Amino acid sequence: MLFTVVSAHSGCTEQPDYVIRNLNTIRSIYNITVYPNNLPIIQKGASAVPSGLFNKNAAGRISPVGNFTGFDDSIEYFFALAPTPDTNPGKVAIYEAQLVEFTSGCPEVASSLVYLRTGVIDKKTNKVDLSKPTTTLAQVAFWKFDDQGAVLNYHAWIPNLQTWTEVGNNVDFDNVVIQKAVPVQLCPQIMQNCKGDNQQYSSVATCVAALELKPFGSFDEAWGDNIVCREIHVLLTKVRPEVHCPHVGPKGGSPPDNWKCVDIDYSVDYFDDSQLFGMPLGSTFTCGAPLL
Structure with a gap:
């Protein structure tokens, strides 16, 4: 090779x-x-x-x-x-x-x-x-x-x-005071970008109250039902609000398969290569595949 x-x-x-x-x-x-x-x-x-x-x-x-x-x-x-x-x-x-x-x-x-x-x-x-x-x-x-x-x-x-x-x-995102302040900064963006059919919360106050009940999360593990995931995905609500507004909403997505900010099974979702890439494990990124 x-x-x-x-x-x-x-x-x-x-x-x-x-x-x-x-x-x-x-x-x-x-x-x-x-x-x-x-x-x-x-x-x-x-x-x-x-x-x-x-x-x-x-x-x-x-x-x-x-x-x-x-x-x-x-x-x-x-x-x-x-x-x-x-x-x-x-x-x-x-x-x-x-x-x-x-x-x-x-x-x-x-x-x-x-x-x-x-x-x-x-x-x-x-x-x-x-x-x-x-x-x-x-x-x-x-x-x-x-x-x-x-x-x-x-x-x-x-x-x-x-x-x-x-x-x-x-910014120290491990600081609890900072973590409490993030929904206050995040929710006005959600309300501004997600309107009409894409609206996720009835008001900024409702949004803040809902997010305060969720774990803050970490940018090193942003895939989950947490505030950090929504902090990332709110950026995409400007591009395709009909797709991305549900990700920053209370459920983290919408059926049947538009889910992003939801809790995952680490042992499954990070390793479902065959399903994601449509090829057997060890084949997608290997010259002269399959490797296994």
Whole structure:
């Protein structure tokens, strides 16, 4: 099996065409997470995504956020959840995406490590304010491509998401006082974004009362019936409120299968690879599969 490593600066030469193709696809995906490149997708949704990046049936898992199935779910995770200065108290956004490690041993599979550099954005220039602290969010990912080179499946991990969130916002989310304040800040956003048929609570006060009964959760385990999960998913209510407003509601989703902020069975839901990817375990991200 061919094993090829390409540096972040593409210093290696004479790589197979598929290596360069896969590298460029992954770079293009992460470059759209850089502010303000992600704004058109937040404003217009899937129609603003460049063609050729994701297959229409794309599906994957992002730990610790959850499973995502379909083109819209996938592109919203990668692009609409990327922070913007007006969606967090620290006014932080991604100002650079550095793909620091990459390997692609066959046309259909690759793996990567990206460092997402984040900092306070000057809204007048849309540039990072380097006079203020910056930090980094990492993502490790496996990728499966279709015959045209679009991403069909992905399995990614974001380490230390809780620490990055605290450092980037200068907020201690382990502080009980801060935890009590989050619903007060979150519920007006829910009420503003989820109106009419998408309304989830009768008032801000009702929303706060309902969320105060739920565990706060952790950004390192955001998949569950907790406040943190809703803090994440409220960002997506601007894109497709009919889909995402139920996620921030009291039940965490809607039937028959639109569930996100609900308690899961760790031993099942984090390891249902065959169901999520539609292939036997050990086959999706392995060159010359099956591995098992």
